[in-house]
Every structure is written in structure tokens, then in C-alpha cells.
Amino acid sequence: MSDKIKLDKHIARVLIDPVAIQQRIAELGSQISKDYAGRELVVICILKGAFLFTSDLCRSIDLLQKLDFMAVSSYGHSTQSSGIVKIEKDLSESIEGKHVLIVEDIIDSGLTMSYLVKILRDRKPASIKICVLCHKPSNQQQCVKIDYCGFTLEDEFVVGYGLDFKGYLRNLPYIGVVKPEYSE
Ligand code: IMP
Ligand code: MG
Numbered sequence: 066m067s068d069k070i071k072l073d074k075h076i077a078r079v080l081i082d083p084v085a086i087q088q089r090i091a092e093l094g095s096q097i098s099k100d101y102a103g104r105e106l107v108v109i110c111i112l113k114g115a116f117l118f119t120s121d122l123c124r125s126i127d128l129l130q131k132l133d134f135m136a137v138s139s140y141g142h143s144t145q146s147s148g149i150v151k152i153e154k155d156l157s158e159s160i161e162g163k164h165v166l167i168v169e170d171i172i173d174s175g176l177t178m179s180y181l182v183k184i185l186r187d188r189k190p191a192s193i194k195i196c197v198l199c200h201k202p203s204n205q206q207q208c209v210k211i212d213y214c215g216f217t218l219e220d221e222f223v224v225g226y227g228l229d230f231k232g233y234l235r236n237l238p239y240i241g242v243v244k245p246e247y248s249e
Contacts, residue, residue, distance in 0.1 A: 086240070098128055133157055137150050169197045182209070226238065
């Protein structure tokens, strides 16, 4: 990890530094560009957590693409999934007949993503694939097929690069773990 990273006072340790994040995004972008070659894509950014990831990823995808946004809430202010997923903001255009790539920050229990896929499938897209920045497989309750995964993590609560704790710390340029004295 780079020595130049200034650690936020709430962070115990950095898991993934900015350089590693960008390297992985470049790999994902080139894989996605190959897989969808010759096709048009609708990239759906799941707000708020995926806003930074999507902004970098979409620029690394060399395809004709549209960008749309959806906001869902599943946790309230807790760090564990409630299982109740609410659409806070819906897409602005129809996805019928389109190739859809859902871009999400993290899959933990899988409850949010399985719900999202279900409601988007009902809208009859040509295809749906999932791209997540992080996956925490040990806590998965719902089986979700992840097509593109940035990083596989242990079961600990992470923040930064879009991921939040109670709405804070999304702006950190790295992915890190919050100090226990702040997260309890
Ligand atoms: P799931 O429904 O349990 O898969 O949780 C998915 C959502 O919970 C993600 O979209 C995140 O917003 C949030 N989430 C899960 N784990 C973390 C974490 O470690 N840090 C920050 N947010 C998380
Ligand atoms: Mg989220």
C-alpha cells in the first residue's frame, strides 16, 4: 500500500488502496467491453453506495452506453440487512429489450440484489448482469449470480469509495475498516 495515504481518524486499517481499486476497475471494464462487444448497454448505478464505482467503471467500458440511477434502502441505519427493501428512486427510462448491467457497491446477505434483479427482470430487459465492487460471501442468505466482482472480502463492515457507515465516510478514496469505538 502507498505510504502517501492519509488515514481518516475513524479508520482502523485500509483494506484496498486507491491504486488497487483503479487497477481492478480497469480489468472489469475491459472484460465487460469484450463480453458486450457490438452491443449497447444500460448501466444502472445503485445509489448511493455505487456512485463512485460507477463513475470510474463506466469510463473504463468502451461501449455505447446509457446511464441510469436507482436508489434502494435495505438497512436503515443498522449495519445488518433488515430484509425489507424499499425503492427510494426508480429508473428514468424503460429497460425493455435492453442489455442491463446493475452496478452495486457490495453484496452481503444478497437480499437487496435478489430483490432488485426480481423487479428489473419483470420489466423484460434483453439481459441482466451484475457487477459489484465488493462481495462478502460468508454472510450470503440469498443466492445471487455475480457476473463481475471487484473484491471478495471477509465478513467485516467496510467503508469508503462510496460505501458508508450511517451515511458518512463515502468520500474516502480507499476501502477500509472503521475503528470499533466508532462503529458500536
Ligand atoms: P445485502 O442486502 O445484505 O446484500 O446488503 C447490501 C447493501 O447493504 C449494500 O448495498 C450496502 O449499501 C449495504 N452494506 C452491506 N455491507 C456493507 C458494508 O460492509 N459497508 C457498507 N455498506 C454495506
Ligand atoms: Mg448500497
